[in-house]
Every structure is written in structure tokens, then in C-alpha cells.
Amino acid sequence: MIALTQTAIAFGRIDQRLRHHPLLPAILFRERLEASRACAAVDGHLIDPWRLAAELEGLRVVPLGSDVFERGSSVDAAHAAFAQYQWLVKPDEAQRNAIESALGWLSEHSKASGPLLGAATAFHAWVEAGHARAPMRAALIRHWRRTDILHFPLPLVGARAFASDVPWKSSEWIPFFLNCLSDEVTAVGNRTRTLEQSWHQARLKSGGQRNTSRADKVIDILAAYPLISATRLSDELGLSLKAAYIYLERFLSNGLIVEVTHRTARRLFALKELEPLRE
Numbered sequence: 001m002i003a004l005t006q007t008a009i010a011f012g013r014i015d016q017r018l019r020h021h022p023l024l025p026a027i028l029f030r031e032r033l034e035a036s037r038a039c040a041a042v043d044g045h046l047i048d049p050w051r052l053a054a055e056l057e058g059l060r061v062v063p064l065g066s067d068v069f070e071r072g073s074s075v076d077a078a079h080a081a082f083a084q085y086q087w088l089v090k091p092d093e094a095q096r097n098a099i100e101s102a103l104g105w106l107s108e109h110s111k112a113s114g115p116l117l118g119a120a121t122a123f124h125a126w127v128e129a130g131h132a133r134a135p136m137r138a139a140l141i142r143h144w145r146r147t148d149i150l151h152f153p154l155p156l157v158g159a160r161a162f163a164s165d166v167p168w169k170s171s172e173w174i175p176f177f178l179n180c181l182s183d184e185v186t187a188v189g190n191r192t193r194t195l196e197q198s199w200h201q202a203r204l205k206s207g208g209q210r211n212t213s214r215a216d217k218v219i220d221i222l223a224a225y226p227l228i229s230a231t232r233l234s235d236e237l238g239l240s241l242k243a244a245y246i247y248l249e250r251f252l253s254n255g256l257i258v259e260v261t262h263r264t265a266r267r268l269f270a271l272k273e274l275e276p277l278r279e
Contacts, residue, residue, distance in 0.1 A: 001183070003175040004117055010185040011116070015150050017189070024152060025201060026224045031155055033226065034191070036085040038159035039137060047078035052081045067213045068108050087134040088141065088155050095135070102126060102139035103146075115147035116181075121176040123158070133162060168195055198271045199223045214239070218247045219256075219271075227260060227268045 018024055033052050041049060087095055105126050110118030119140060126136050144150040159182040160166075166176055171205040199219065206215040214237060221236050222228060234244040248269050251257045261268045 001117070001175060001178075003178040007178045007182040009180045011144075011149050011156075014185045014188060015152075016153070018154070018192070019151050021192075023192075023195060023223055026195065026226075027188075028153060028155075030191065030195070030226055031188055032085065032089050034187075035088055035155035035157055035159065036077075038079045039084040039088075039134075039157065040077060040080040042159055042162045042164075043080060044223070046079040047077040047081045052078065052085065084134065084137075087138045088157075091138060095138070098132075098135035099138045099142070102131070102136040103142060105136075106139055106143045107219075110143075110147065115143065116178065117150055117174070119143055120158075121170070123177065124170050124173055132175060152166055154188065156181050156188075158184065184199045195223065195271070202251070202271060205254060205256055206251065215247065218251070222251075222269065222271050227270050229266070229268055 007218060018027060033256065036052060037047055084240075086092075087099075091099060102122075103147065105122045109122035109125065112118070113121055113172055123136050123140075127133060137155075140157050141153050141155050144156065150156075158177045160183070161173065161177040161180045168275060202219045202222070203216055206219050217237055220234065221233055225232065230244040230248055232239055232243045233239065233248065236246070239247075252259060252269070256272060257269050259267060259270055259272050
């Protein structure tokens with residue numbers, strides 16, 4: 001099966017590329033947001049992953065100029081994406097039990113078919129048996145690590161395989177699911193490249209060459225958190241709140257970061273590749 005071979009190669013490459021990557025925590029955070037967005041999207045709930053990040057930071061984001069219906073849709077989408085995020089990242093006890101059940105299916109199907117093809121056949125059988133998709137998606141993240149396909153919890157879940165126009169016959173769906181996984185790996189690589197470029201450029205221009213400067217560490221924290229407030233930056237680096245704002249304002253004026261909220265009460269900042277989130 002060509003799809004299986006291509007997906008196996010893609011997994012191997014992304015594992016090698018990211019396994020010891022200095023930005024791995026930041027990459028994983030971003031990919032969890034993206035996976036949550038993608039899973040919600042196939043159910044018709046559209047939300048920008050960075051708006052989800054803002055919601056997780058405690059900021060309620062409502063698009064300017066939206067009417068009551070649009071605001072309601074935005075809230076519903078945020079709730080749907082947050083629910084997916086909880087399954088993938090912070091499941092409660094009942095969710096953990098469901099995930100363990102899904103892991104059992106993955107393990108059983110992988111005995112004869114291997115971890116990738118086994119995951120595809122297990123997911124199809126799981127849904128065919130009437131189970132919800134969310135537990136299996138979360139189980140996949142654990143499955144990739146348990147079978148040593150990946151050495152870190154990258155959320156590759158084949159979300160697009162459940163779009164309404166995808167054929168459900170197993171002989172057609174299974175290779176499509178594998179191709180979706182491969183496409184997700186490619187997208188991870190592209191987003192990682194964007195983050196790397198932003199991080200390197202920000203470090204080069206941050207003025208952190210002096211031994212006493214914390215500029216590079218500030219940039220590293222900005223990479224680790226897609227959205228950050230001066231208060232969080234202050235806590236992370238042991239800076240005064242005033243010093244944190246001085247760094248952020250300097251980087252903002254130099255074009256290294258963007259302010260994504262423009263609110264005096266709750267200002268959030270990010271590396272420049274998050275520019276589309278700005279209100």
C-alpha cells in the first residue's frame with residue numbers, strides 16, 4: 001500500500017527532525033491547538049487556532065462587527081475546539097477511561113497489521129461500532145509513542161478523514177486516513193519552519209548579545225508560549241512587571257513581535273508569525 005509506505009517515511013522524518021529540537025515544547029503547544037481546531041472543523045465549528053490560544057489565556061475573543069448569530073457561532077466554535085483540546089491534552093477521569101479503552105483497540109489491531117495500518121483499521125472499526133471519535137484521537141497520540149513511531153506527543157490524528165465527503169468503505173477510507181496523517185506531518189514541518197525563521201530572526205535582532213541581557217531568554221519564552229502577557233513573562237523570568245513591559249515594548253517597536261489584543265487591561269503578545277490574530 002503506497003499510502004502506508006509514504007506515511008511511515010513521513011513519520012520517521014518528522015521524528016528525526018523534532019526529537020531534539022530546541023523549540024519542541026513550543027511546537028507541541030502549537031500543534032495541539034491546530035489539532036483541536038482541525039477536529040472541531042470537521043464537525044462544522046470553525047475557529048482560528050490562535051483565537052483558541054487566546055481563549056486558553058483567559059481572553060474572550062469576539063470578532064469586531066459581528067452580529068448576534070455570528071457571536072453565537074463563534075462561542076460555539078470556541079467551545080467545540082476547547083472540548084477537543086481537553087480530550088487531547090487534559091482529559092478528566094471519565095475521558096481517560098475512554099482513551100484507555102481506545103488504546104486497547106489500537107493495541108489489538110496493531111498486532112497483525114503494525115502500528116500505522118493497525119491504527120487506521122482500529123479507528124474505522126471503533127467508529128463503526130458506534131464509539132465517539134474523540135477518545136480514539138487522544139489514544140492515537142499515546143499509541144505513536146508506545147509503539148516508538150514517535151518519541152514525543154505530537155497530535156497526528158487524521159482529522160480530515162472524517163469530513164462529510166470522505167467515503168466510509170474501509171478499503172477507501174483506510175488509505176485516505178493514512179494520507180491525512182502524512183499531510184498533517186507535512187503541515188507540521190511547514191509550521192515548524194515558519195516558527196524557526198521567526199525565532200532566529202527575533203534572536204538576531206533582539207540585542208541579546210550582551211552578557212547581562214535577558215533579551216534572548218525573552219524571545220525563547222515568546223516562542224514557548226504562542227500568546228503571552230507581561231505578567232506571565234515576569235513570572236517566568238523573575239523580572240519586575242515594569243522590566244517585562246520594557247522588553248515587550250522594545251520588541252514591539254522593532255517589529256519582532258506583535259500585540260494581538262490592543263487592550264490596556266489584558267495585553268497579549270506573540271512572535272510575528274501570529275499577525276493574523278490581531279483585532
